Amino acid sequence: MLKDSSLRGYLLEESLAWLLRFSGYRLLVHEDQDPVELVSESSTLRVRGRGALHQVDVLGEFAFTPAFSMPVRLFLEAKYYQGRCGLEVVRNAHGVVHDVNENFMTHAGTRPRQRFKYSYALFSAGGFTADAQKYALAHQISLVDLSGASFAWLLGHIGATASSLFKAQKHLPASAPFPVNWMRTELRRALGTSPLHLLPPPSDADGKFMEVAGAAVAEFAAVLRQRSDAELLLGFPSAPFILPLAADDHRAFLEYAEARPDHAVRIRRRGMGAAAEWTVSPADGVGAYELAFKLPEHVEDWISGVEEKERRRTVEVKEQFLSAITLYRVNGAGVRTYQLRYEASSLSRAGNALP
Secondary structure (H helix, E strand, C coil), X not given: CCCHHHHHHHHHHHHHHHHCCCCCEEEECCHHHCCCCEEEECCEEEEECCCCEEEECXXXXXXXXXXXXXXXXXXXXXXXXCCCECHHHHHHHHHHHHHHHCCCCCCCCCCCCCCCEEEEEEEECCCECHHHHHHHHXXXXXXXXXXXXXXXXXXXXXXXXXXXXXXXXHHCCCCCCCCHHHHHXXXXXXXXXXXXXXXXXXXXXXXXXXXXHHHHHHHHHHHHHHCCCCCCEEEEECCCCCEEEEECCHHHHHHHHHHXXXXXXXXXXXXXXHHCEEEEEECCCCCCCCEEECCCHXXXXXHHCCHHHHHXXXXXXXXXXXXXXXXXXXXXXXXXXXXXXXXXXHHHHHCCCCC
């Protein structure tokens, strides 16, 4: 039987693909979208590396190309463990993305081919171990911690759905594996995260398993669709990590950011250690919006390492790493860029108080 934790991870990956739908993230699901780099085997997508083909569950291509770079593609992997995600997962991610980025050779007389910059982002519902964080930082693997209160609604629904699917396996024949590809396809069809013509036709299989599992998948997709405003805003600070930003009022943030795509913000830290959560709000628009995020645990450990230095270190992190947070979002007019600029108050610079 497929483990409950594996089911939660698959559901989280598909949810993230949906939540990132406005962040310039286009889901790649079939070799027809790129016959050179991608290989479809049954319902499994693989990416060519220099030494091997690598299976990928969620692969995205961004609509914008950063200056002095190549078009960016992203391996997205999610883990929903009870504990923290460990070093072995990050090490595997590094091996995959390194091999894929090495897959490029030129020969005289051959047809020129496009090249991509592949990146890897690991999302974890339970955070990451210290070893995993150090390794990821050294090898430029992005770690995104979803353990904050802002994502509790999503993780709760995923847990309930995974439990239903896990129980539904008792209706499968003894030797039959759980149809993971079927589950992913049904979710992508229901959420509209993949072009319909690239998905296999809907299954016409019947039986108790399909009845129970199909109902659980449909209900989960309906819950996500009911939160049509839900969106995972990714913030890119001047630091070697990504910030998953959760908005208290999604529409309010977009209205404010559209009117002021480059604006000053206040940043506050609430709580201590691994439980600390940060908030961003406009400096000149009290109550206009609030974004919440978590910093990597190793950063929090440094901040809280010496009690008498905690306030000063909090300010240092704001000024050095969070001084500018960039967000990219796709709308009907193309790719929009928002810049959130932290401006320290005179009191914070003096170290007498937090802004």
